[in-house]
Amino acid sequence: MPPVDDDGPSVLIPTGVAPYSYPCLRSLSRRGVRTVAASERDHVPVFSSRFCDETARLPSPDDDLLAYKDALLDLAAREDVRAVIPIREYDAYLLSRYRDEFAERAAVEVPSIETLERVHDRVKLAEAAETAGAPVPETRPLDAVEDWSGDHIVKSRYNLLADRYVDTHAPDECEEVNHVTHARPDEEPDREELVAEMNHVPIVQEFVPSSDEYMFAALYDEGDPVATFQHRQIRGNSYTGGGGVYRESMYDPELERVARDLLGELDWHGLACIEYMEHAETGEYYLTEINPRMWQSLPSTVRAGADFPLYYWLQSRDRTDEIDPDFELGVGSHLLYGELGYLASVLSDESPYVERPGLGETALEIGESMVRQPRFDFLRLDDPRPFVSGVLQTLSKSD
Structure with missing residues (x-):
């Protein structure tokens, strides 16, 4: 897709095959921000979206991380590109490690590399949680x-x-x-x-015996919260755990307190997705990990009205006063192929600590929740091509 010669601002969105960048494209393109989706892969489902205004080719970060970084810098140096959004762990690391270089070209809302290391190193993260008085395994x-x-x-x-x-x-x-x-x-x-x-x-x-799993998401500006969001994870990639494939938005002031205490200890800046387990016996929220970037369940977050791609853009433009952080409670959304993966995990995965659910009971629960909450992460009637492209790619890999 060739670039359009105009004076509108653009946002650079590095992405892989997984379509977690889709809400960024959809949200910002609809608001007049030109979206530049860049990837090392040729056939990326979000490239087919009506909200993808331009595509760009990147070297593979797995083959040469510095070549990938230099290509991002070249794109960020374009006069129209005003911000870069971290989608994958590579991006969060590079934008923090070389923050000054990127900031000379475009806005990057990321923590310093010293702060990021306290999050990427799970031993140091546990120490930070203990200092903040937050429960951690x-x-x-x-x-x-x-x-x-x-x-x-x-x-x-x-x-x-x-x-x-x-x-x-x-x-x-x-x-x-x-x-x-x-x-x-x-x-x-x-x-x-x-x-x-x-x-x-x-x-x-x-191992922490858990009754439920939760996510706390936030955008921070130099240690101060700009917007926060919570959801309860009903199902993950597997019955043993993993990223959420069905979640419902909620709010618990205790979860808010625990998460804010931790991010305050870290003097956080930028995006944070914090995963928690609720201790089955004490009810305390135990820290699992922090992802310093956009998250797998971002479509569900945006569905509930917490538009973090827009929040990120507004913060990068020094317009945080325009952010309305309210969201709707009880809103659920499904990652369709993730639901199928969860069902398959009942047959294939095993854990000495997590009881395997029944296949029939699991299928019934998934079906019932889809009827009750008929919202899907990437299946959109006004923009069906990314979903169709993803399905076709999945089927071609299984041949």
């Missing part, structure tokens, strides 16, 4: 664990493996490690196997 490096009695989870220490955090990666290398292992009680896992699988020494966290 006991978190230790794998090599610091001697007693394996009780229930534990082994996961990556970092949101992103990059040279700022680990000495195994060069400046042009990065890697996301999302593997989670549920360790069996009184069984010490194989250290060499875990380190080889995750390419670094992971962390061990105590």
